[in-house]
Amino acid sequence: MMADVSTPAEVMRPLQGRARELAEMERLVGLTGQPPRSVLLVGDAGVGKTRLLTELVARSEAAGRRALVGHCLDFGESALPYLPFTELFGRLAAEDPGVMASLTDAHTALSHLQLGRRLMSGSGGEAGENLDRSELFEAVYGALEDLAATGPLLVVVEDVHWADRSTRDLLSFMFTRSFRGPVAIVASYRSDDLHRRHPLRAAAAQWARVPGLQRLQLEPLPDPDVRRLVQSMLTGLTPAEVRAIVSRAEGNAFFAEELVGAAVTGSGSGLPVDLADLLLVRLDRLDDRGREVVRAAACAGRRVSHALLASVVPLSEDELDRALRDAVEQKILSLVGEDAYAFRHALLAEAVYDDLLPGERVRLHASYAEALRSRRVDGTAAELARHALAAHDRETAVRASVRAGDEAMSVGGPDEAAGHYETALELLADGGPDGGVDLVDLTSRAADARVGAGDPERARKLVDAQLKALPPQTSDLQRAKVLMALANATLLLDGPQDTLAATCDALELVPDERTPVRARLLALHARALAEKSRDEEATRFAWEALELAQKLDLASTVADASTTLAGLDQRSGDPAAAERAVVVVIDQAHRDGDMMGELRGRFLLGSLLHEKGDLLAAREAFRLGAVAAKEAGRPWTPYGLESRWMEAETTYELGLWDECVALTRFTGQSPPPVGEAMLRVTRANVLLHRGDPAAGELLELVRSEWSRDGWIAVGGGAADIEWYGAQGDLDGMLRAFDRATDLMEATGYYQARIRLTALLLGRLADVAAVAPHGERADLAARAPELVAAVQKVMHRVEQRKRPFGSEGIAWLERTYAEDHRLRWLADVDPPSEDALVEAWERSVAAFETRGHTFELARSRACLSAVLRAQGRVAEAVELGDLARSTAEQLGAAPLLARLRQGGLAVARHHQADSALTAREVEILALVAQGRSNGEIARQLFISTKTVSVHVSHILAKLRASGRTEAAAIARRDGLLQG
Numbered sequence: 001m002m003a004d005v006s007t008p009a010e011v012m013r014p015l016q017g018r019a020r021e022l023a024e025m026e027r028l029v030g031l032t033g034q035p036p037r038s039v040l041l042v043g044d045a046g047v048g049k050t051r052l053l054t055e056l057v058a059r060s061e062a063a064g065r066r067a068l069v070g071h072c073l074d075f076g077e078s079a080l081p082y083l084p085f086t087e088l089f090g091r092l093a094a095e096d097p098g099v100m101a102s103l104t105d106a107h108t109a110l111s112h113l114q115l116g117r118r119l120m121s122g123s124g125g126e127a128g129e130n131l132d133r134s135e136l137f138e139a140v141y142g143a144l145e146d147l148a149a150t151g152p153l154l155v156v157v158e159d160v161h162w163a164d165r166s167t168r169d170l171l172s173f174m175f176t177r178s179f180r181g182p183v184a185i186v187a188s189y190r191s192d193d194l195h196r197r198h199p200l201r202a203a204a205a206q207w208a209r210v211p212g213l214q215r216l217q218l219e220p221l222p223d224p225d226v227r228r229l230v231q232s233m234l235t236g237l238t239p240a241e242v243r244a245i246v247s248r249a250e251g252n253a254f255f256a257e258e259l260v261g262a263a264v265t266g267s268g269s270g271l272p273v274d275l276a277d278l279l280l281v282r283l284d285r286l287d288d289r290g291r292e293v294v295r296a297a298a299c300a301g302r303r304v305s306h307a308l309l310a311s312v313v314p315l316s317e318d319e320l321d322r323a324l325r326d327a328v329e330q331k332i333l334s335l336v337g338e339d340a341y342a343f344r345h346a347l348l349a350e351a352v353y354d355d356l357l358p359g360e361r362v363r364l365h366a367s368y369a370e371a372l373r374s375r376r377v378d379g380t381a382a383e384l385a386r387h388a389l390a391a392h393d394r395e396t397a398v399r400a401s402v403r404a405g406d407e408a409m410s411v412g413g414p415d416e417a418a419g420h421y422e423t424a425l426e427l428l429a430d431g432g433p434d435g436g437v438d439l440v441d442l443t444s445r446a447a448d449a450r451v452g453a454g455d456p457e458r459a460r461k462l463v464d465a466q467l468k469a470l471p472p473q474t475s476d477l478q479r480a481k482v483l484m485a486l487a488n489a490t491l492l493l494d495g496p497q498d499t500l501a502a503t504c505d506a507l508e509l510v511p512d513e514r515t516p517v518r519a520r521l522l523a524l525h526a527r528a529l530a531e532k533s534r535d536e537e538a539t540r541f542a543w544e545a546l547e548l549a550q551k552l553d554l555a556s557t558v559a560d561a562s563t564t565l566a567g568l569d570q571r572s573g574d575p576a577a578a579e580r581a582v583v584v585v586i587d588q589a590h591r592d593g594d595m596m597g598e599l600r601g602r603f604l605l606g607s608l609l610h611e612k613g614d615l616l617a618a619r620e621a622f623r624l625g626a627v628a629a630k631e632a633g634r635p636w637t638p639y640g641l642e643s644r645w646m647e648a649e650t651t652y653e654l655g656l657w658d659e660c661v662a663l664t665r666f667t668g669q670s671p672p673p674v675g676e677a678m679l680r681v682t683r684a685n686v687l688l689h690r691g692d693p694a695a696g697e698l699l700e701l702v703r704s705e706w707s708r709d710g711w712i713a714v715g716g717g718a719a720d721i722e723w724y725g726a727q728g729d730l731d732g733m734l735r736a737f738d739r740a741t742d743l744m745e746a747t748g749y750y751q752a753r754i755r756l757t758a759l760l761l762g763r764l765a766d767v768a769a770v771a772p773h774g775e776r777a778d779l780a781a782r783a784p785e786l787v788a789a790v791q792k793v794m795h796r797v798e799q800r801k802r803p804f805g806s807e808g809i810a811w812l813e814r815t816y817a818e819d820h821r822l823r824w825l826a827d828v829d830p831p832s833e834d835a836l837v838e839a840w841e842r843s844v845a846a847f848e849t850r851g852h853t854f855e856l857a858r859s860r861a862c863l864s865a866v867l868r869a870q871g872r873v874a875e876a877v878e879l880g881d882l883a884r885s886t887a888e889q890l891g892a893a894p895l896l897a898r899l900r901q902g903g904l905a906v907a908r909h910h911q912a913d914s915a916l917t918a919r920e921v922e923i924l925a926l927v928a929q930g931r932s933n934g935e936i937a938r939q940l941f942i943s944t945k946t947v948s949v950h951v952s953h954i955l956a957k958l959r960a961s962g963r964t965e966a967a968a969i970a971r972r973d974g975l976l977q978g
Contacts, residue, residue: 014232015055016253017225018048021218025056028214029154029184031063036152036184038175040207043218044192044344046254052218053156053188060154066147067154068092072162081166084157085140086113103146109139133166137173144174148181160189161200168203175210191217192344195285196329220251224667229253233260239701243670248347255347279351285330286323289315293323294332298352299364301386303342308377312367365390381407385420389427398424402437405445412633414452415670421446422462429469439466440478447485454636454672456492457708463489477517480509484517487524491531492638494710494747500528516557519548523560530564533800539568559589559597563604570608571802579608595632599625599639606646613806615654615851622647636675645678655853657686657890674712677705681715688722689854691893699723706740710747713740717756725763726894728770733763753793755811757786761818768825769939773930780826783819790815810846814859817843821862824938837866844879854895857886861899869941916957923950928967 015022030036043049057067068091070084080086089110093100104110113136147153157163157171174185194201207213221229226246230237237245237260249256255275283291296313297304310320324341327333332348333341343349353361369387372379373396385400405420424442443466450459463486470479483506490497503525510518522545529538542564549557562585570578582605589597602625609618622643629640648663664683666676680698687695699719706713717740724732737760744752761783768779794812797804817839820831831839840863847856860883868876880899887895916924926936933947940947951963960966 015051016229016232017221018052018055018218021052021216022055022059024216025052025186026059028216029056029060029186030152030182031060031065036154036182038185038210038213039187040204040213040215041186041188041218042191042215043188044220044252045190046252047218047220048253049188049190049218050158051253053158053186056186057154057156060152065152065154066150067156069156069158072157072159072164072167074159074162081164082113082136082170083164084167085170088155088157089113089143099147103143106146107139107142109136110143112136113140133169137170140170141174141177141179144183145179145181148179148183152182153184155183155185157185157187160187161193161198163200165199168200172203172206175207175213178212192331195331221253222251223247226251226253226256229256230260233257248350250346252345252347255345275347276351276354279345279348280355282330282332282348283352286326286332289319289323290326290330293320294327294352295356295360296364297327297333297341297343298349298356299361299387299390300368302346302349303336303340305377306339306341308368308371308379309341311371311377312364362391366393369393369396380404382416382420385423389423394427394430398427398437401427402442402445405449409445409449409452414449414634414637418446418449418453418455421449425462425466440470440474440481443482444485447489451489451492452634452637454638454641454675456489456638457674459489460486460493460497476509480506480521481517483509484521484524487528491524491527494708494749500525500532503528514548514551516552516554519545519552519554519557520560522548523557523564526561526564530568535568535571539565542568555588555592556594556597559585559592559594559601563597563600566601567604570611573803575608575612575803579605582608595628595634596637596639599629599637599643602628603639603643603646606643606650610646610650611803611805611807613850615650619647619650619654622650635669636671641671641675641678645675645682648679648682652682652685653850653852653854655886655890657690660686673705674708677702677708677712678715681712681719684719685715685722688719688726689894690891695719696723706743710744710749710752713743713747714749714752714755716740717744718759721756721759721763725759725766728767730764730767733760750793751797751808754790754808754815757790758811758814758818761786761815761822765818765822765825768822773935776826777828780823780828783822787815787819806846806850807852810843810850810852810855813839813842813846814855817859817862827935827938830938833866833870837863837870840866853886854890854892857883857890857892857895860886861895865941869937869943871943916954920950920954920957923947924954924966924970927951927954927963928970 025039025041026032027034028037028039041049041053053069057069060067068088070086070088072084089100092103093114104114144153144155157167160168160171163171171185171187189200189204194204208215223246226249227242230242230245245256245259248259259272259275283294286294293309293313293315297309299312300308306324310317313320315323324333328335328341331344334344336342343352356364365387369384369391371377372384372387381400381404385397385404388394388396388400401420401424405417405424408414408417408420421442424437425439425446428437428439428442443463447459447463450456450462463482467479467482467486470482483502487499487502487506490499490502503521506521507525510521512518522541526538526542526545529535529541542561546558546561546565549561563582566578566581566585569575569581582601586598586601586605589595589601602621606618606621606625609615609621625643626635626640626647629635629637629643632640634640635644644663648660651657651660651663661683664679664686666679671679680702684695684698684702687698699716702712702716703720706716717736720736720740721733724730724736737756740756741753744750744756764779764782768776771779790812797808820836820839824830824836840859843859844856844863847859850856860879864876864880864883867873867879884896884899886892887899922940923936926939931939933944933951936947937944954960955962955966958966958969960969
């Protein structure tokens with residue numbers, strides 16, 4: 001029975017990442033109005049040729065065009081001539097037997113392609129009945145012409161790399177013969193299968209010279225599209241698993257799907273068996289020497305130099321060259337540069353490596369390690385470490401791993417350096433020879449690398465584990481160095497980390513002598529004291545560290561202590577002195593090449609400027625910090641990451657939302673989890689206030705990360721309150737507020753409670769505006785506790801005797817204004833109209849001073865509504881116009897909608913021809929809820945007398961005898977929403 005080679009009729013997942021190629025295919029085959037052309041679609045196996053052609057066929061048929069599809073199959077030397085044409089005409093006969101019968105009558109040679117005649121059970125041809133090939137070619141050509149006479153025709157022949165010679169010749173005939181009607185022929189083949197001796201190679205070269213025949217190369221998918229493909233499979237994979245699959249698939253859709261399947265079924269990170277078998281088939285094309293060379297190359301990794309490969313393969317130069325040429329021609333290896341080779345796909349290298357026997361692997365790795373260690377061949381320390389480890393040569397692996405880590409740090413690769421250092425630590429922990437490596441020094445290097453990579457939490461865990469494992473004979477000085485490494489990591493973490501305890505313990509172990517270790521420890525101790533708000537002690541130790549560091553000419557410690565003193569100046573109420581001092585630190589650190597000193601200084605300068613409300617200058621300071629970190633090759637290092645995030649936050653406040661969105665993109669980058677969450681929260685805020693539902697997806701990803709950092713809890717909590725509030729989800733808002741404030745208290749960000757309280761009160765007021773009368777008092781009952789908690793925060797702030805910045809002042813005024821609005825709308829201890837106006841005027845003034853564009857617009861919108869209620873129409877209109885202009889500039893759709901509704905509208909008018917005005921419809925909706933004139937007046941910020949007049953007009957227009965009848969008429973006539 002002939003195999004089923006039909007194309008799947010249903011595409012389970014949307015086509016990913018091929019919009020440009022699909023559009024080009026549509027143009028070439030005439031779907032967009034141009035004359036159709038023939039096309040060769042070329043690409044590696046699994047890259048997505050079939051998926052693209054399936055979509056093209058579907059779109060052709062949707063446009064009312066006929067599409068015929070045939071496939072070539074891998075039958076080796078037993079291929080059935082013209083198989084794809086038998087298939088496509090057979091499918092036509094099944095779908096439209098009348099048309100096929102008329103074609104066969106007109107072109108009798110077509111009957112020789114019919115499936116029934118070609119099967120052993122069929123009639124076949126009579127003995128000696130041979131058909132002239134040209135007659136068959138003319139019959140196929142004529143049949144396609146006849147079909148095109150009734151409408152455009154698309155003919156697709158897939159997998160031509162498996163085509164028999166007769167099929168190739170028939171395609172050549174079609175490509176070189178022009179059609180009178182609209183016929184487009186598309187043939188696809190695998191470019192990676194076309195080795196030098198492949199039978200299609202000569203035909204493809206001839207086709208490339210045919211006028212009008214277009215060749216379209218299908219390149220690998222970009223990583224973002226592979227990621228979307230993986231996520232579209234609804235697998236529940238973690239972000240790390242998705243990243244790993246995207247990296248390994250290298251743009252190949254089929255490989256990505258196979259890797260996803262293996263991950264979902266719990267097959268681990270290894271290569272799926274079916275995929276490995278498919279890849280290893282390629283090795284069957286090679287002779288024994290070729291397979292030996294490819295296996296040796298797989299032990300080297302994805303890429304290997306000619307010299308290194310030659311040093312481990314026991315072949316003569318001529319034999320090696322022939323084996324390599326064969327591997328390159330068979331598209332297994334590719335020539336890279338002038339003297340190296342690489343596997344065409346990383347998964348092919350994995351498959352070959354996994355297929356090696358354990359003994360083979362060890363011997364090959366040992367050969368590589370010996371060649372590198374003896375310097376017969378140039379190589380890197382990282383290569384030597386890898387081969388020595390796989391060859392069980394631990395002493396060499398330790399030394400090489402440390403050297404590889406040092407090399408990685410020297411070129412700005414802290415992630416890679418940390419991996420090498422940690423490998424060395426693991427080997428030393430196993431009790432193997434130390435190779436002369438200092439364990440304490442190695443621990444400090446590994447921690448510094450992890451911190452530099454933006455992962456201080458892992459650095460803390462690493463150092464803590466090493467501290468507990470130190471042998472009893474460890475000297476006091478060595479133990480103190482480990483404690484200093486622990487303090488250095490914990491200083492960068494939020495939460496209950498006791499940095500001060502570590503520095504105090506270290507001080508007891510380090511002699512009171514003028515040594516570099518003592519100077520660095522004093523600077524660390526000063527920072528730990530400042531973190532605990534013990535400012536007087538912090539100042540004393542920072543000055544001591546500064547003086548000692550200056551005497552010993554320790555530039556980085558001078559910068560560290562000076563930056564700490566500048567921060568203490570700002571906290572003591574002298575921000576000008578702090579700015580001057582930190583500028584000096586930055587300039588000196590830059591001259592000294594002290595990257596961490598410069599980054600910390602730039603971040604502090606940006607923070608000082610941000611605190612006082614000079615947002616433009618703050619943004620520039622943060623930008624320079626982020627640029628410095630990026631240029632050093634450490635974009636996620638502490639203070640570099642924070643600078644990028646704060647640059648994005650500041651652009652958000654300034655109203656430069658498109659720039660903020662660009663700054664929070666990290667496609668193609670690998671930020672640490674903390675950095676990823678920070679950038680996502682900031683991006684979500686923009687999307688949220690633009691009304692983009694994608695904000696919800698980002699916030700969902702971030703919720704599990706709140707506990708990592710205090711600011712993530714602040715930003716995530718604020719965004720969640722807004723997100724749930726926009727949906728009217730009261731429980732969601734309250735959960736977000738409670739969880740965020742608990743985490744903020746634990747991490748020392750207690751002042752941010754003011755911002756979250758202001759947002760929560762505002763959303764509670766929005767709920768009160770539409771809630772039934774009986775529920776409004778419960779909403780307002782939450783306000784006293786919320787405001788009391790804010791007052792406690794302010795008491796703590798006052799006790800510290802530190803300046804309260806413009807941002808804190810703005811949110812504090814907003815808190816009081818929203819509290820007034822909630823009580824006004826709920827009619828629970830309502831403020832006077834004058835008090836309400838004054839509260840919102842203070843909120844507007846505070847955000848104007850702050851320069852927070854969006855929050856200023858929101859405050860203006862509320863003040864506009866309040867002023868309108870007092871009859872101050874001109875002022876209200878002016879403020880409303882300013883808010884509207886800002887909302888339009890930002891693309892803040894929800895705020896624009898609110899402004900169009902007059903600030904706090906409840907219902908919209910459904911029927912444009914009704915006699916009721918928009919304001920009357922609004923009031924009627926509240927009447928229908930059973931609200932009194934006084935309650936309606938408070939909610940809409942108008943006088944009770946005005947409401948009474950409107951109600952009288954409504955009753956008259958609806959010819960209703962009372963409020964209940966008016967509500968019934970409105971519902972009957974569809975005048976109210978819902």
